[in-house]
Amino acid sequence: MKKLFLDDLRTVDMVYSKFMVSEFDVVRSYHEFVTFIIKNGLPEFISFDNDLGLNENGELAPDGLAAAKWLVYKSGLDLSSLEFHVHSANPVAAEQIRGLLNNYINFLNKNNNNHNK
Template identity: 70%
Template sequence: MNILYLHGLMGSLNPEKRQIVEKYGKAYAPSIPYQTNKECISWLYHNYKDKNIEVVIGSSLGGFSGYYLSRLLQVPALLFNPALANRSVTQNIPEITNIHREPMHIILGAKDDVVNPKSTLQFIAEHFPSTQNYQIQTLPELAHRIPLQTFKTSVDQFFTTLLTNNIPKKHLFLDDIRSADMVYEPIFSNSFDVVRSYEEFVKYITTFGLPDFISFDNDLGLDTNGEVALDGYAATKWLIYESGLDLSNLQFAVHSANPVAAEQIKGLLNNYIKFLNKK
């Protein structure tokens, strides 16, 4: 798991806290120029959008940045005393239009005299979208700085909850628009996890391994540059030639409305599975 840690205005990730974070994955902890760069959120996004970041952790001004960055990256976040309402340095907030449903855990110190917890709670009440999945924990004795034991307890609880809730389902549905219940009966469709792009498909299987059943669409719309996105056939080729997984027992279907593309995917997978089972 790749974890992005965002420090506060004058902070950094010390070795003790890094060790706690790296219990759960590789920690990226960049030095962030808050005082000289008003576009730190965009700067962080462009530097880490291709690093397969799966969790954002931030403290104070890093918690502020982490809130918006987790929405841009569509990943869970753990935020300590995030400076959401007010900041001592100017930072521009990029436009974010996507819906963020990943879990967000916010730790507030009741004795914080730098980031007012009441202002943070008011900001959350007024600005968090109704679709946001968030949990707030206020610690009565916590001030602005996060002691090592508090950090460890919070990080351990966050990842325990996250990993428990992220046990993958056994069926995967690849389609850029449709939901599984538009193709399969409800008794079956509820067992699917849904991925919308080639990149999400690769990330899912790299993270969770091979599902018992995959349902492929072919046409996956446009990418962020307005170009035709890598399609279901490309996902099939990645699965066969690059994933390194044993596909000999893979069950699959193709629900593409394009009959030519559907036959390409079926033919490639069927022939490869037959080849494996003849060995």
Template identity: 65%
Template sequence: MAYKLFLDDIRDVNMVYKKLTNNDFVVVRNFHDFKKVIIENGLPELISFDNDLGLDENDLIAEDGYAAAKWLVYESELDLINLKFNVHSANPVAAQQIQSLLDNYIKHLKRENNN
């Protein structure tokens, strides 16, 4: 199933991508649903990451977009060499963490693939 995934607890797609709507993405609001959708449907053609995902059901800070990126890299066992992603988080430090983790991991995979 070809699909795009939008991870954000509050924003809708058209708040980030002016010419797109929630109908253009599978929208998930938390880390748990992020994992569930990818496990059930495979790697999306594009992932758009927010970082700060509010509070969980126990009013604790929820696992964030960086945790989602780390799950992809370290636990998902998916081939991420062709992963397309965007980080739309308003948190500049966390946005850089997500961007750097995924960029560096994809570069590593491409280097390994060329050897």
């Protein structure tokens, strides 16, 4: 099972068991996230942080919500079986990521079920 961990600072073992570290590929920025998925395909599980620090110009970098929006609106990938967790300490952004992905996955699965009837 391919797993992806998006976080600018935390390590996998800070969020999950130290025994799970080898199960994850780690990306530290929005751009690494997008590049990883374009190159390797959609992982089965993604763990999202939201606040991803500053970019090379000292400005706020695109965040985990931007990564989730890229998946939904730009990636063209079928997210209907995506499993995810939001480990962000930012409660508002965490809920926005969860809401966006859950609503979109539910929409896809509802439409898939209607087409199969």
